[in-house]
Every structure is written in C-alpha cells, then in structure tokens.
Amino acid sequence: MSLSKKMGAEFFGTFWLVLGGCGSAVIAAAFPDVGIGLLGVSFAFGLTVLTMAFAIGHISGCHLNPAVSVGLMVGGRFPANELLPYIIAQVLGGIAGAGILYVIASGAPGFDLAAGFASNGFGEHSPGGYSMMAALVCEFVMTFMFLIVILGATDSRAPAGLAPIAIGLCLTLIHLISIPVTNTSVNPARSLAPALYVGGWALSQVWLFWLAPIAGAAAAAVVYKWLGSEEAA
DSSP: OOHHHHHHHHHHHHHHHIIIIIHIIIIITTOTTTOOHHHHHHHHHHHHHHHHHHHHHHHHOOOOSHHHHHHHHHTTSSOGGGHHHHHHHHHHHHHHHHHHHHHHHTTSTTOOGGGOTTOOOOGGGSTTOOOHHHHHHHHHHHHHHHHHHHHHHTSTTSOTTOHHHHHHHHHHHHHHHHHHHHSOOSOHHHHHHHHHHHOHHHHHHTTHHHHHHHHHHHHHHHHHHHHTOOSOO
C-alpha cells in the first residue's frame, strides 16, 4: 500500500475519532434529560476505534494516534521513516474533525467554546480538579496499558481477527477510568485538535497530553518486547 493511501486512511480515521468521540462529549453527553453521560462518551471513543479498525486496519494499521505510532515503531512493528507522515496525517485529521464538530455544535443556541470543547486539562481545567501530577501519571499509565493491549492483540500469536474488539473495548475502559481526571487523552492528536479551537489554557496545557502518552507508549513497547519474547527468561 502506498504511503499516500496510508496517510489518507490515518487522516479519515483520526477525523472520525475526534468527530465521534469529542462530538459525543460536546453534543450528547449532557443533552437535556437524555444525555449519554460519561458512559456513553466512553463507548463513543471505543466505537470510533473499533469501526475504523475494521474499515482501514488493512490499509494503514489504524493507528489514529501519534503515541500508538511511536509505540509501534519502538516495538519494531512500524518503520521509522513513516512515523512523521503518519503523525502529520493524524494531526490534520483531528483538526478537520474538530472543525466539523465546531460547525455543528456552534449551530445551537448558547454554545460556548469557553466550556472547553472536550479539551483535555489538569488543575482547574480537569473535570474533577485533579493535579498536574495526577494527570501526568494517569495519561502515562493509561497509554502504557493501551499499547500493551494493542501490541498483544496484534501479535501474530493472538487470535486472528479479534484485535479491533480488544482495542476498542480497552479504549472504552480507559475513558471510563480517566474522563474525570483529564477528559482522557491517551492521544496527542485528539488533544491538540480541540485545543487549537479553544486556545488559551487548552493550548498552554496540551504539552502534557503529548509528553505523557508518547512516553507511556514507548515504555510499553520496551516492556512488551520482553513480555512477548519467546526466549527463556
């Protein structure tokens, strides 16, 4: 598959992740009387990955996330020369998804970007008021475990064809745990996209949602190389 097609797949996949996941939070989470709540938002993020894994997994591998691409590269599953193009495609796809979401969401009376637009944050911008250290640890560990699941589910020895289900449900679980802490990132492209529209505090805090997920993903790749090795301990 050509690199341009892989980039196109990553663009549309990340577009869908941001539009579907952040869209559920912005539009539907607290809709009067029938809001889907945190449980619904968690499932929405998981479903975006699950659906796109089946749709584009055979084209690009369905990373949809710079941290995932870094983790797969460190784990020897992804060529280093394709890392930057993948990240560019993911970031642009996320920005496009957030743009479409803005057009839709701003059509309702009372819409206000100051409400956060599903941006990730810590301190006073954490949904639960969690500290920067709590957010850093949470994002690192959640991304670490996400990559352990991804690397394990896509291992050649794992049951064939079931990886999208495991990965999608893992992302759902991650959101169930960590939405109150940071609004859940584990994905730098997902974090940057709404932050660009909100500006201010969202952009000033987005560094954490690049640093922690990428570090967690890289650490998981190193651990899985040992964990998944068939060599004697």
